[in-house]
Amino acid sequence: GTWGRYQDFYQGNVVVTENVVEGCLKEHVRRLVHLSSPSIYFNGRSRLDIREDQVPRRFHHHYAQTKYLAEQKVFGAQEFGLEVLALRPRFVTGAGDASIFPRLMQMQRKGRVAIIGNGLNKVDFTSVHNLNEALLGALFADDRALGQAYNISNGQPLPLWDVVNYVMRQMQLPQVTRYRAYGLAYSMAALNEAACMLWPGRPQPTLTRLGMQVMSRDFTLDISRARQYLDYQPKVSLWTALDEFCAWWKHQPLGQ
Template identity: 65%
Template sequence: MKILVTGASGFIGGRFARHALEQGFEVRVNGRRAEGVAHLLRRGAQFVEGDLSDPHLAQRLCIGVDAVVHCAGATGHWGRAQDFQQNTVQATENIVEGCLKEHVRRLVYLSCASIYRNGRSQLAIKEEPLARRFADAATRSRHLAEQKVFGAAEFGLEVIALRPATVIGAGDVSWLPPLIDLQARRRLSIVGNGLNKVDFTSVHNLTEALLSSVLADPAALGKAYNISNDTPIPLWDVVNYALRQLQMSQVTRYRGYRSTWLKGAVNEGACLLWPGRPRPRWSRHGAHSLNADFTLDIARARHYLDYQPQTTLWAALDEFCAWWQAQ
């Protein structure tokens, strides 16, 4: 089987491509940074550089492949709506059209669990129903991209979408690094009472889920799946564990949620006015995610994908910390 992996120069796409190569699959990778896939080329991957907003490139990538694992897309929650539209929605639409034109059998789309967030604490979230309104342009673009994917099922494309909780492991630059940076500056505080429980996903478990999706039986098709370690843990225990491993001071100060949310709103407003619109160190999304309970129900993935989390969160954190120190 030949698999195309988009976003392979990123954290999750790169880890899945390496896992697929180790399992003996023929792998073609796409990314924006050639240096980000050098380790995959040494393992035998074929690299095609380019931007997925180009429909001709997307179609060329799909020539001769049996399955596509689409991990590319805009990351984070800060940015212009048109950028999320181009890098997430348009790129996904081009990949879908490429799959249909080149008769690719299966498309696995990497979405995210953030599309569930509604500004409140949420426990044991199921895949349906989704909120009618989305918190920001990033989550809205992920939902629209999912719709593009599932819409292709009526034309014969086999489709699956995965919605992982926050992914932890070597190579993560999205979740822990900004918190480490804030603590190094003595500007990180526990938001709320510090007892909020959340789900995380080891990148090893996610790569296994992606591979299971590529090989899944027909009964699993046409569905979205929550993916996590299924062991909700107080978020600030996780943060402080990582800080201890990195020999940094613990977060002990507390700050109210409302004041943190307002600080985020002020920071966002200032960054909108600043030339280049830099990413704010605090945001309303960040205040909510550091304060609210957020756990997923993964029963559907267990049933249809035979998903069984094997790598613990603590092992994933140890892996991240070893990688971070080596940087």
């Protein structure tokens, strides 16, 4: 998640990455492929065909800032002889995905999910199988590929709410049909955040302003660099990945 204190994100993203880099150098590992995040690009507005060099001057939240800092730690290890690459995969899904859809399904069981804005915003997803292919490509790529970050996705942007409702259908849950104006949703999220800030222990809010932005904005990646340098060719469709997720989730204790 993206809710929490800066020092916690710094510890979880930057310090952990520093330890990994240090371990690689100590054990004379030849190549490190670092998993980063395209969340670093997010600025609260719609963005299409984002290239790897289009990083905003100011980051939108602590998670993005510390993920980018972690990348810089990885690239800094090149001067000590470590071969490094970073991958930025968007919305990874498939069997084992416990982050994207489970929370939405839980909320929809209570009838609490609403389409934010007009519901036409297109986003990128990544099949976990395609991410695995990208990781292998990065491990065996030639020297021209080193020292760079790579966007990874299925290369097939789709309307976010079409994807959400596909999963709802597969899981025999009601379709999301209610619409909520973006301004109203954002204001409600701001109030929810403020209440949680005042509550002992600062619990994670059900609604966040960032969440409202992510669910209502276009967000697609240009993956041509990965195609060129990593020979990346996404082969597994998003629909296949979603079917795999649904089949897997139905066998989990929470999915029954």
